[in-house]
Amino acid sequence: ARVTHLGITGDAKPACEALAGLIRHNKLPNLQYLSITGGNSTNHYIKSQIEPLLRALPKNSTLTKLDISSNRIGDDAVQSLSKALGKGGNTTLQTLKMDDNKIGIAGIRALEQMLRHNPSVCKALPVQAVKKLTESKQANRIRMDLVASLDNIDQALQRNRERNRFDYHHTDDIDEVTILMRQKTNNAEEGKKNQTYDVRPRPSSFPYDVNNQKTINKKRKKVTELDVDRYVLETRPKGTNDEGG
DSSP, rough: OOOOOEEEESOOOOHHHHHHHHTTTTOOTTOOOOEOOOSSSGGOGGGGHHHHHHHHHGGGSSSOOOOOOSSOOOHHHHHHHHHHHSSOOOOOOEEOOOOOOOOOOHHHHHHHHHHHSSOOOBBBOHHHHHHHTTTTTTTHHHHHHHHHHHHHHHHHHHHHHHHHTTOOOTTSSSHHHHHHHHHHHHHTTTTTTTTTTEEOOOSSSOOTTTTTTTOOEEEEOSSSSSSTTEEEEEEOOTTTTTTTT
């Protein structure tokens, strides 16, 4: 049979290993769309059992859309996915849906690393996961890393869209998250309008390196509205100078 679309909803655990074998041995040579989504029942979450399937993806050369939403796969499985789609991996997948998977900052970084090398993925941001991160207790601690990673992800996705002439309306995903990040940042900094910040303009080159002093011109200014879309900010205690004195 010429299988181009395959969807599994609910308990997909038994199917993952079998699908991995079929993909590894090129038994689904026409597969373009694969959907393996969990359900509301905790018994239907695939979690780490999806990893054999993810590791088989480099052997596939036809798949363009993959939906693995609602499986609680976690950061470790996202890292396996990053390796499968990264340097030397799958180069045909364009759309990746992966929300409701308990993805943390480590998973976002893995996605960023994958997109440094992947030439085909044009849509991949787990918006729901990023929103949860901005509302978590660790939000203030990871804010700089998260914004920098989102910026890199956005640039890489745009690069791939242009390269593959991917028809995509850039009205949600990154834009929506950026607006949310700006709101969270402004709310957190309300009442501190006279505090001094170091403002580091984003370099236009990809990737962004927060520690690369050679490519970042640091300057100081009073900040009343924090534009996280253009700047990464580090609080400097009042009374200190640039030499650390």
